[in-house]
Amino acid sequence: MEFGAWPHVRGDLASARQGASAFLDRLSAEEDRAETDRQNWVATWTKTGDAYCRLADLKINKRAFDEATEAWLCALTAFEVARRLVADNDPRSANVSAKVETGFQRIGSALGHKVESVQIACCDRDELLAYYLPASTPNSPAPAVICISSEEETGAMLLGRLLPVVIGRRMSVLVISYEDLENHSRGQSKVLLSSCFDYLSGRPDVDSTRIAVYGDGLSAVLATDFARYDRRIAAAVCDGGIWNWTRSLRSIGWITSTADGADKDLTPAYRSRLARQLNCPILVVACGRGIVGVSEAINLQADCTAARIDLELAMPQIMRGFPDGNVENFVTSDDCIFRWLEQKLAQDPAP
Missing domain, CATH: 1.20.58 (Methane Monooxygenase Hydroxylase; Chain G, domain 1)
Known part of the structure; x- marks a missing residue:
């Protein structure tokens, strides 16, 4: 080749x-x-x-x-x-x-495309390092996305990957590193991410009603927890609650043993209930660098469609067969994610 x-x-x-x-x-x-x-x-x-x-x-x-x-x-x-x-x-x-x-x-x-390094103060006197890239529309408040890197990337690496995607899209991004959150409990991580939201909403160049969260890799779980915790989030690229749902199933033996009919009937309702708690449009990235399997994501989407929950799937192209892991087409995946975010964060047309 x-x-x-x-x-x-x-x-x-x-x-x-x-x-x-x-x-x-x-x-x-x-x-x-x-x-x-x-x-x-x-x-x-x-x-x-x-x-x-x-x-x-x-x-x-x-x-x-x-x-x-x-x-x-x-x-x-x-x-x-x-x-x-x-x-x-x-x-x-x-x-x-x-x-x-x-x-x-x-x-x-x-x-002149100034990337700002910012220290975000948190309530427990902790500070979180983030990178902020303002939108290319300085004369009007623009939507913003809190982007959390995967466990395999630093915040700087994620920003370097996303710059070709976000420059020119008229949205701001605030990029933080997974490693800066993993040393905290999940409850503390939600508070830290809320501080990131507060920072963005306090900026005159950001529309506080159009702030989303995007979690890459394992950070998809953090994004789900945060969107469920902070009802101000306008859209979420996350795991839709699948990680917690799967962990709950394993903890009670539903995966390793045969569930009875009643359990099977309860499963779709439980899946959709977790997604409903987010109260915002959801995009789940299945397979690839995400933590969600394709079959799990398809089942979740079917359950959410039946429950009239706004949940969509993205399934990036994966190249398999490499000794230390598969290779994902990050170009199409990132473009898909930010097109979806751009659509969900667009201002409603005037009546």
Whole structure:
């Protein structure tokens, strides 16, 4: 298979992301050459990202700042492809991750898309580090999304991945790291996330009635708990309560033993009851980097449809067969998630 890098880097973000998505969709590895293929792909996509960085620097020197921004966003996309492919034990792993983490800093310092590092004060005198990217509509309050990284990513890595998706969507994002929440109890995590909501609602550039939460990976559980706890949330990308529901089933032996008819009748009602507690539109990401299985998500959606609960599914394309895990098409998945958020956070038309 070809390495999938573009023959000429032009700084066209739409083409760059289409190329990355097409590469990931075609991705496969023969077992006897998987490691060789992977090493070649990592090298090629890293070099492609570096080429976009050089193009961005040239555009900055020519004061073509919009074109430089687009080239940097192309670079972040290329580096993210490389990061998805590099093996954990590969010495290049830290280098590729660092390129993703620091990419947004170059965009902010050189091109005016200022990413703010903010310390959010909490009621227990604790502080939470977050990254804030304001919307591109400074003259009117815009919707905002609290984004929580997966357990495998830092907040900076998540922001680097999302920048090509969110810039230009006229919404603000506040990005926090899963590791900053995991050391707290789930009750404390909900309070910390409410402090994030308070911070956003206090900003003049944010519409406090249109603030959503998005939890990636295990953070989908935190997003569910938070949306259930704080009724101000306008939309949630989360697990829809599946993690808690499955854990409850296991704790009473419903999975390892045969449930009787009454239990089977109660299961749909219990699933939909957990989702109903969120009181906002829900998007559940099934499979992929999420923690929700496809069959569980489909059952949940059917139960919620019957109960007239606004719940939708996203099922990203997964490339299987790699020794240390599957590779997800993050390009289409992230685009899908933020299109959904954009739709749910849109202002209601005037009567």
